[in-house]
Amino acid sequence: MKPLEQLVRKNIWNLAPYSSARNEYSGHAAHVFLDANENPYNKPLNRYPDPLQEDVKARLATVKGVGADHIFLGNGSDEAIDLCYRIFCNPQVDNVVAIEPTYGMYQVCADINDVEYRRVLLDSHFQITADKLLVACDDHTKLIWICSPNNPTGNDINRQEIERVLQRFEGIVVVDEAYSDFSAAKPFRTEIAKYPNLIVLNTMSKAWGCAAIRLGMAFASKDIIGLFNKVKYPYNINYLTQQKALDMLADPYAVDQWVRILLAERTQLANAFSELPCCIGVYPTDANFFLAKVTDAQAIYDYLVREGIIVRNRTKVSLCGNCLRITVGTKNENNELLGALRKYSGV
C-alpha cells in the first residue's frame, strides 16, 4: 500500500474539521448544557445527537467482532460510498476500478464526484481474477470496488482473488458485504488488521431489517476511520436512528432467526422458480435474492406489475440479458409470485 497521505486528496488530508459545541468540552461530567443554542425543553429530542455514536459503536463492536474505533457509521452505506470518493479521489484526475455488473451506487457516486469509473467484466460464472482487475489500474487508480456477495448476481466473489487484490493493489480496496449475513463465506471485516488498505461495508438495511432507519457502516484502520469522521456531516446519524439501532443490537438473535428462515425460503423459492416454464435458469446465490434468466424479462416484469408483484428487471445490465432479480420474501409472498408465474405460463 502507498502511504495513506499519498492516497488521500491534499485538501482532505489538510482539512481542519468542523468543531461542534459538543466536541469541545472533553468528557467532563457536565450537567448544564448552554453551549449549542438548543432549546432546553422537549427532551430528549432537543439535544444534538452524539456525533460519533459511541453507544451504537460499542454494541456493534461486540456483535461484529471489530473494535469500536475501527467503525464509521453513515446515513446508509451510500454515505460511506460517497465519502470514499470525497476522501480519496481528485475529480477529473483520479479513477476507480469496479467489477461489472455490480451495485449501481459506485458509478452514481463516481459520476457525481466527476471521477472516472472503470468497469471490469465478470466471467460467465460471475467471477473475476485479481489480474484482470489490476490490469485495469494505473497510477491514478485510488479505489477498487468489490461487492461480495455481489448485487445483482447474488454470488460470493472468490475469496482468494480478493486477497490477491488486497496484497497487490497499492490503493484502497472496498469490499461491500451488504449481504454477508446470508453467506457461508468468512466475512472480510475481521481482516482489517491484516490489510491496512481494506475498507469493508456493512448495512442495517438487509439482514437486520432496518432499511428505513438508514444506517450503514464502514470497517477499516483507525487512520481511515479518522478520515471518514473528518469529512462526514457532524451529526450524520440522527438520535432516532441511534436509539432504534441500539434496540435492534440488543437482540442479534432475532436477526439470526430471520436469516435462517430466509435461507430456507430461498432454497424452496429458487427450486420452484427453476421448474417454471418461463425460467431458463436460476444462478447460484449467497444472498437474500437470486438472479434468474427467463424467456422474456420485460414481458414477465410487466405482467407481474399488473398482478401487483414487483421484482427487479435487470435485462439491460451487462451479462444479465433477460434476467430478473428476485428478493426472497415471506412464504406467502413467494407463493404468490410462483402462483402468478404459473398462471402466466398456463400451468
Ligand SMILES: *Cc1c(COP(=O)(O)O)cnc(C)c1O
Ligand atoms: C442494498 C445494498 C447496500 C445498502 O445500502 P444502504 O445505503 O445501507 O441501504 C449496499 N451495498 C449493496 C451492494 C447493496 O445491495
